[in-house]
Amino acid sequence: MQYRKFGNTDLMVSEIGFGAWAIGGNARVGNTPIGWGTVDDDVSKKAIQAALNAGINFFDTADFYGLGHSEQILGDVLHKNQSVIVATKVGHRNIDEKIVVDYSKEYIIRACEESLQRLKRDVIDYYQLHSARLHHLQNGESIEGMEMLKQQGKIRYWGLSLNTFYPAAEAMYLMERNLCDGFQLVFNLINQKATDVMKNASQKGYGIIARMPLQFGLLTGKFSVNTKFRNDDHRSFRLTTEIIDRTLQVLEAKIWPIAEKEQLTKTQLALSFLLGFKEISTIIPGIRTPNHVVQNTTGLKLLNKETFEFLQSLMDTDWDEILRLMEKQG
Numbered sequence: 001m002q003y004r005k006f007g008n009t010d011l012m013v014s015e016i017g018f019g020a021w022a023i024g025g026n027a028r029v030g031n032t033p034i035g036w037g038t039v040d041d042d043v044s045k046k047a048i049q050a051a052l053n054a055g056i057n058f059f060d061t062a063d064f065y066g067l068g069h070s071e072q073i074l075g076d077v078l079h080k081n082q083s084v085i086v087a088t089k090v091g092h093r094n095i096d097e098k099i100v101v102d103y104s105k106e107y108i109i110r111a112c113e114e115s116l117q118r119l120k121r122d123v124i125d126y127y128q129l130h131s132a133r134l135h136h137l138q139n140g141e142s143i144e145g146m147e148m149l150k151q152q153g154k155i156r157y158w159g160l161s162l163n164t165f166y167p168a169a170e171a172m173y174l175m176e177r178n179l180c181d182g183f184q185l186v187f188n189l190i191n192q193k194a195t196d197v198m199k200n201a202s203q204k205g206y207g208i209i210a211r212m213p214l215q216f217g218l219l220t221g222k223f224s225v226n227t228k229f230r231n232d233d234h235r236s237f238r239l240t241t242e243i244i245d246r247t248l249q250v251l252e253a254k255i256w257p258i259a260e261k262e263q264l265t266k267t268q269l270a271l272s273f274l275l276g277f278k279e280i281s282t283i284i285p286g287i288r289t290p291n292h293v294v295q296n297t298t299g300l301k302l303l304n305k306e307t308f309e310f311l312q313s314l315m316d317t318d319w320d321e322i323l324r325l326m327e328k329q330g
Contacts, residue, residue, distance in 0.1 A: 001016065002298070006281045009183055016069070017238065024036075032099065035234065038230075038232065043097050062088055062128075071119050075119040075121070087125060088128070101136070103145075109149065123156060126181070127252045132170065144156040164191070167193075182207030185275075190323065193315075213271055213285050227244060254318065
């Protein structure tokens with residue numbers, strides 16, 4: 001495992017991190033699934049240990065993943081290893097079976113204490129506003145709350161997990177004011193919309209976390225047009241048959257042949273592509289089994305310049321319409 005510096009902080013993070021959304025289980029808010037279906041907690045704990053054995057030292061979760069369950073599972077395994085880097089998020093709530101966002105200072109401070117208890121830690125290494133939008137930042141309470149927690153020693157650094165499709169305004173607001181320490185953004189072979197934000201932020205000394213590197217599994221090669229997701233899996237409404245079909249047409253015509261030529265699995269190609277961006281501090285594929293650790297950490301390599309630039313070039317042509325379909329599904 002290789003490690004990269006997280007912006008201007010003193011954190012050295014593994015190039016591949018542990019995305020812990022899935023181990024939260026099959027939670028719902030009302031009728032809306034917010035997880036990835038049923039998981040086995042014992043398997044999740046073995047996956048966390050396998051990640052540690054593979055050299056992963058960065059674990060990313062949120063208090064909303066499994067409505068706290070993801071944090072609890074991480075805490076059960078990692079509390080004896082305080083040297084690893086744990087990141088979590090705040091801002092999404094379940095109130096009366098409805099998803100509500102809350103970036104008030106009062107809630108942020110209370111939620112942090114609750115996350116610390118579940119994670120069994122005295123301090124959170126990297127605390128993130130969970131997809132806060134510009135008006136939430138302009139309100140000022142969220143920033144005040146994060147800075148207060150930092151002054152109190154409850155968190156070491158803080159940042160923002162950016163909106164999936166239009167992350168620029170929020171990032172610019174914080175960068176212009178020299179606030180926060182990093183950004184988490186969606187970045188993968190299909191969705192490279194945050195390229196300019198990522199490069200600008202990196203130049204200014206912000207750490208960058210690339211989330212959804214496999215685009216909900218589409219880039220693993222495991223799906224077909226006949227793939228159906230259980231109703232307790234959020235992909236059941238996000239990945240429609242049309243989206244899967246249109247995506248597979250591009251993958252089969254232009255991407256999978258490259259994986260074969262490079263002698264990489266489809267997952268390895270997707271992750272290797274991201275390693276080519278020096279701006280990215282860590283990549284966090286979703287992991288819930290020990291086998292996922294192996295698939296996401298072995299056989300990766302830097303792609304040659306020609307291949308790398310070709311994969312970048314598809315953003316403005318083949319993927320544009322597909323991303324518009326994805327945006328409609330949320």
